[in-house]
Structure formats: structure tokens, C-alpha cells
Amino acid sequence: MKYYLTATLFIVFDIEIVVLYPWAVTFDITPTNLRRAFDTGLDADTLLERQTAVSERGTELPQPLAYTVKDVARTHGRGPLGLPHPPWSPTPWPGPCPPANHNPSGNHGSVALCRRRKGSVAGPRNIPGQG
Structure with a gap:
């Protein structure tokens, strides 16, 4: 034992x-x-x-x-603001979306997702400011 x-x-x-x-x-x-x-x-x-x-x-x-x-x-299991993490994102983004090459989890090859102001998910092709 x-x-x-x-x-x-x-x-x-x-x-x-x-x-x-x-x-x-x-x-x-x-x-x-x-x-x-x-x-x-x-x-x-x-x-x-x-x-x-x-x-x-x-x-x-x-x-x-x-x-x-x-x-x-x-x-444990809560975000930095005391809110649960969204299931699709390793970290919640409270402000504007990060650059397309930003990867908070450190795993190369994956793309960080974030929320837009209206609640939609921004992917690698439609991140604001990434023409």
C-alpha cells in the first residue's frame, strides 16, 4: 500500500x-x-x-x-479571469485577436483561435488585420 x-x-x-x-x-x-x-x-x-x-x-x-x-x-481548470476556458481555445482572448503566427500553447503547427467582438470564431484566414 x-x-x-x-x-x-x-x-x-x-x-x-x-x-x-x-x-x-x-x-x-x-x-x-x-x-x-x-x-x-x-x-x-x-x-x-x-x-x-x-x-x-x-x-x-x-x-x-x-x-x-x-x-x-x-x-484548477479556470481561466486567468476566473472563467472556464472555451473548449476550442487554450487561452481566452479578452481584446483584439492575436497575430496569425501567435501560438500561446507552444505547439508549433497549430493555429490559435480567438473570439471576435460579436462572438464568432476567427481562424487563420479571417483574423482582423491579417489581410
Whole structure:
């Protein structure tokens, strides 16, 4: 059981193994790593339970860590304005459409879509200002 819990945490979080004490492992827990955990389907309560189970002697987790996990879980899957992302766009564009060669997701070869003022979708051929 403990091996399963440890394996889950190794998959989700970045780890550092201390050279002087090879049996000591530290988990680098950041909001990015927490989002990656939530993307795999874990929820905040399950993640906190698993972290507590593998902590030294099952001690309670520090309050700032528990707060960070719950805070990231609360905002997971929401846009920068607190709104859900449209299913067709990696990021919502509140203003004018971006240039045709702009790609916020970093995946080369795909085209970023955006909303026009009237709510229509602008593709690579009809982005305003891209003649």
C-alpha cells in the first residue's frame, strides 16, 4: 500500500534525492505540479491523504501546504479571469485577436483561435488585420 502511494507521488511531483542521505526524498510541490496532479484526476482530499500517508510517521501536513493544495484545486481548470476556458481555445482572448503566427500553447503547427467582438470564431484566414 505504501509503495503505491509513494509511486503516485513520484509520478506527480518533481523529486530531489539528497546525496548525503540517499533514503531521504524531498518532493518539490509547486502550483504547476499540483495542476499536473489534478489533470490526472486526483482531487485535493485524495492528494492530501496520500501525502499524509507517506509523510514521516504519518504526521499532519504543514498548514501552508494544505492551504496551497486546496487553493490550487479551487482554481484548477479556470481561466486567468476566473472563467472556464472555451473548449476550442487554450487561452481566452479578452481584446483584439492575436497575430496569425501567435501560438500561446507552444505547439508549433497549430493555429490559435480567438473570439471576435460579436462572438464568432476567427481562424487563420479571417483574423482582423491579417489581410
